[in-house]
Every structure is written in C-alpha cells, then in structure tokens.
Amino acid sequence: xxxxAPPVRPESRSDAGVPGKPRTIPRHGRLxxxxxxxxxxxxxxxxxxxxxxxxLWVSLHDYNYLLPGQPWVGLQNYLDLFTPGSRxxxxxxxxxxxxxxxxxxSVPFLIVCPLGVALLLNRAFRGRSFFRxxxxxxxxxxxxxxxxxFRFLLDPNIGLVNSYLGHAIPWTTDxxxxxxxxxxxxxxxxxxxxxxxxLAGLQEISPELYEAAEVDGASRWDQFRNVxxxxxxxxxxxxxxxxxxxxxxxxxxxFLVTKGAPANETRTAIMYIASTGLGSxxxxxxxxxxYILAIILIGISALNLRLSRRREAx
Amino acid sequence: xxxxxxxxxxxxxPGRVFFWLTLVVLTVIFVAPLLWMVSTSFKTNEDATxxxxxxxxxxxxxxxxxxxxTASSATPVLRWFLNSLLVAVANSVxxxxxxxxxxxxxxxxxxxxxxxxxxxxVATLFVPPFVFLIPNFLxxxxxxxxxxxxxxxxxxxxxxxxxxxxxxxxxxxxxxxxEAALIEGANQWQIFTRIVLPLARPALATLTVLSFLTNWNxxxxxxxxxxxxxxxxxxxxxxxxxxSATTNYPLAMAGAVVASVxxxxxxxxxxxxxxxxxxxSGLKG
Numbered sequence: 001x002x003x004x005a006p007p008v009r010p011e012s013r014s015d016a017g018v019p020g021k022p023r024t025i026p027r028h029g030r031l032x033x034x035x036x037x038x039x040x041x042x043x044x045x046x047x048x049x050x051x052x053x054x055x056l057w058v059s060l061h062d063y064n065y066l067l068p069g070q071p072w073v074g075l076q077n078y079l080d081l082f083t084p085g086s087r088x089x090x091x092x093x094x095x096x097x098x099x100x101x102x103x104x105x106s107v108p109f110l111i112v113c114p115l116g117v118a119l120l121l122n123r124a125f126r127g128r129s130f131f132r133x134x135x136x137x138x139x140x141x142x143x144x145x146x147x148x149x150f151r152f153l154l155d156p157n158i159g160l161v162n163s164y165l166g167h168a169i170p171w172t173t174d175x176x177x178x179x180x181x182x183x184x185x186x187x188x189x190x191x192x193x194x195x196x197x198x199l200a201g202l203q204e205i206s207p208e209l210y211e212a213a214e215v216d217g218a219s220r221w222d223q224f225r226n227v228x229x230x231x232x233x234x235x236x237x238x239x240x241x242x243x244x245x246x247x248x249x250x251x252x253x254x255f256l257v258t259k260g261a262p263a264n265e266t267r268t269a270i271m272y273i274a275s276t277g278l279g280s281x282x283x284x285x286x287x288x289x290x291y292i293l294a295i296i297l298i299g300i301s302a303l304n305l306r307l308s309r310r311r312e313a314x
Numbered sequence: 315x316x317x318x319x320x321x322x323x324x325x326x327x328p329g330r331v332f333f334w335l336t337l338v339v340l341t342v343i344f345v346a347p348l349l350w351m352v353s354t355s356f357k358t359n360e361d362a363t364x365x366x367x368x369x370x371x372x373x374x375x376x377x378x379x380x381x382x383x384t385a386s387s388a389t390p391v392l393r394w395f396l397n398s399l400l401v402a403v404a405n406s407v408x409x410x411x412x413x414x415x416x417x418x419x420x421x422x423x424x425x426x427x428x429x430x431x432x433x434x435x436v437a438t439l440f441v442p443p444f445v446f447l448i449p450n451f452l453x454x455x456x457x458x459x460x461x462x463x464x465x466x467x468x469x470x471x472x473x474x475x476x477x478x479x480x481x482x483x484x485x486x487x488x489x490x491x492x493e494a495a496l497i498e499g500a501n502q503w504q505i506f507t508r509i510v511l512p513l514a515r516p517a518l519a520t521l522t523v524l525s526f527l528t529n530w531n532x533x534x535x536x537x538x539x540x541x542x543x544x545x546x547x548x549x550x551x552x553x554x555x556x557x558s559a560t561t562n563y564p565l566a567m568a569g570a571v572v573a574s575v576x577x578x579x580x581x582x583x584x585x586x587x588x589x590x591x592x593x594x595s596g597l598k599g
Binding site for chain 2: 030036037039040043047048049050058065123125129132134135136137138140141143145149152160245249251255270274278286297298
C-alpha cells in the first residue's frame, strides 16, 4: 500500500517528465515528513481521535466529572435509553422526534427555495453579484445574531411580524407556529449557502445543451426539466446530504428562539444531549445519546448516498 | 465568471417584469430584518416596545451602544468583542499554520503510513461533530481550560477539514518548480516556504476566512465551556442578553450589530474567498 522511498535515491533526470510518475518529491530526510505533520498530529490525536474513543469509554460509565468516582455501568446507559419509562428514554426520544420533525419540515424548503434563487441569479442582469451577496449575507452572521433577531421579530406582542399581520400569533410559544418560525428563520439564514452551491452547479452545465434544446423548440419549462435538472442531479444529491445533516444538528435556533417551548416540543436532540451532559453533568448518559444519534445519522446519509447513486445509474 | 452579458436596453417583457419583481421582493425579505436590527439599536427601550412600531427611531439615540460598550457594564459587549476577535484570529492562524504543514507532508513528501494517515484524516470528516462534544468537554476540563479562551482556540484546530482542503490544493500544483528547486539544492523547508506557500496563497486565504467565520460564529461550545461574564465571546454573551425575563431589545440589537459588522465587512472584502470556499465544499468535497 505505502510506497516507501529509500532514504537516498540516485538522481535520475530521465524520469522528470514521465507521465504517471507519482507527483511526490522523494528527496528528503527520513524524519522530515513527521516534523511537518507533528503540530497537526498532536491536535488531531488530542481533540479528534482520543475524544472519539474516550467518548465510548465515558458512555459505559455513570460519568459526572465533578464527582470523585466514575462507576462502570457497562451498557446500562444504552439499555436505559431503550427502556420505556426510564429516566431519560422518554425525553431523549421526544427530542429525537423534535429533531426529526424539524428535519422533515425544513429540508424540502432548504432544497427547493435556494434552487429558485440560484435560477434567478443564473440569469444575465445588472447587479448580479450584488444580489448574490445580499442573499448570502445572513449566512455569515451566525446563529446567535439570527436567533436574537428573529426572537425579536417574532415576539407575540412587540414583534414586527405580528404588527404587520394584526394578530397575536404565538410564534415562539406554541405549535405549529414554533415549527414554522424555526423553519422560516433557518431558510432565511442558510438559503444563500445552498444557492451558491447550486449556482456553481448551474454554471457547469454546458450552454450548448440549452442551445440544442432551443433549436428543438423546447420551452423554458422543458429546458428546466430536461437539461437543468439532470445536469444538477449530483449537486442536488450533495445539497440534500449536507442539509439533512445540518438540520439534524439543529441547536441554536431552538435554543434561542423557542427555548424548546411549548413544554419540550421543540427541544432538539442536540439541545437535550448538551443539557444532559453539560448542564446536568451526566456525561455518561449524554455520550451514549450522542453515539445513538451519530449512528442513526451516518445510516441515513449512507442510505441517501446509495439512493442517489442508484437514481444516477438508472 | 459568467460569459453572459447584458445589452443596454431590453424591452420590459412580462417575463422581465416578473423576474425583477421577484428579485425585489426577495431582497426586501432579506434586508428588512437587518434594517430592523439596526433601527432598533438606535431606539430607546420605550420606543422599541411602543405600538404602533416605527421604522425610524423616535428619538434617535446611541444610548444602547454607550451602555453595551462601557467596560463596567453588566453586559460587556466590548470585552466579548475583543475575546471573539482574539479567539478567531488566534484560531485561524493556528489552523492555517498546522494544516499547511501537515497538508504539505501528505501531498508531497513520502513516509511510512502516509495513505493510512490521510485515510484517517478523511474518515473523521464523516463523524458528526457533536460526538466530540462531551469527551472534549472532559478533556478541556482536565487541561484546566474550562472558562478560558484556550478552550476555544486550541481544540477546534484539530479538525481535519483544512488539512484535506489544502492537501487537495497542494496536489494540484505543478511539481516542476519544486523539482527545479531541489536540483538547485533547496531543502524541503525552503521549497515549502518559498515556492508552495506563495503559490497556495488563494487557498490559504480561503481557509483563513473560513476558519475565522466558523470560530467567530461558534455558538454551542462557548455557551457551555465559558461561565463568567467577562470570558464570553460575542455569540455566547449575546444569548445572555435575551435570556433575562425582560429583554432590553435596543441593547440586544446593538450587541447584534456589533457582532455582525466585522463579519459583514470581512464578507464584502473577501467575498470571492467566502463564495469559493462554499463552492469547493459543494463540488469537490
């Protein structure tokens, strides 16, 4: 697997331009690569590899970092989560359901709305890059600013939205309004990100395909169906995967705007994991929850990838 | 970027009217919330909550900014701003430095276990980030970094994205210059600093901007690892402005404006890099 170069390689000019020659430079000391790698390796091992394993270890304990002992409980945390009526199972699966609801409601909008905007921006007109910047700007603001702003805009009493509607709609404290709020603000916040990816995909589609379609007398709609959509298929698959994961990771919007209300209806899985593990210092249980959620998400992404591959093949 | 051009005067066909109407409505939807944020930040609290709501502050006041920017304030937004700036700058410098070094080794040098190392780095990109939340909290607490800005600067620099991104870029560079330098007797460090880094400037800029933005906006982690008011970053601090029973919205919006302005300026100045980083993640990732 690994091509190992001898420490000193005889100089040969003949292979300088040979096609297929590996694009590496073999002339360096044996230690050099490790010195280049070392600073990153320390951080990567310390804060990525070790935590991934350490987290599993934590999930097998009744872990509370403030207490002197961390009793070993084996798989008990996992079993509890799958035992109806145990301390955490109800709340945990309810939060998983909230994450599921948010994902199912938000992903279609986050796939379709940015595509519409990308199609608008893909036309030739003055100020195109200005409008592109306008639609992308909210994304760079971050969830704390967006959350604070929408909590204010959607305030039932003094919010701008209700003042225009003339009704006291409980946008942040009752369902289904809270879900509409969370989805709408997420679309406003991240639409630009997906739109930029679509836009890049649209520009990869060869203009000749459109010209050919036009010669054949295809209408705009026909062109969209028969040229644009097939050309965008891999990009749509990518956007779907990324958006699914982003929605399943939702935390800030609900933390700031609905605070999980009403009751715990909009408390997402990440919110529950964070408050269990970091708020109530029950790190063992929270670690177990995060592995369950991770396995489900990795499974869904793999399934999504397979489905889009199969669609591409057919 | 585009090969399309507009002609000077086009007739106002129904299609064109519809197009511009859609564009204007969308622009209003995207800009109005931001204008409301700015307008409210110049209001008094009574004015901000008085019905009917007004788009213009009556009276116009900068009190909210004076309050949040005073060092002795219970909501030291200026302090949070400096914390955020320190953390985001330090983190992005660290990320770009260690990632460029590692990416060079993975792209250009040869060593035992190279494929395995690169494979491991790439594999971790598929692990959802919340998996690291609890164990990293415990590791950070063991290092004594809870409630300290170190917790925001160091751990996230272990992320694999930058190494993957730069490795792909370095691999795409032509190898001829490096070979010529090698024949001239340059060592790997000289080749890296004098040839590869200057050639990779656009990719390094993109990664810097991306790291800065990610770190500046990071929310969940600082909310849970920073405790005292003076150690907060802007996102974590802003959330405390609103969690009190009665929110002073001019104050909160002034804080939000202070948090937005730097990233909006950075975005406008480095738009090409920001957009490119997104496109890269989309088409090549």
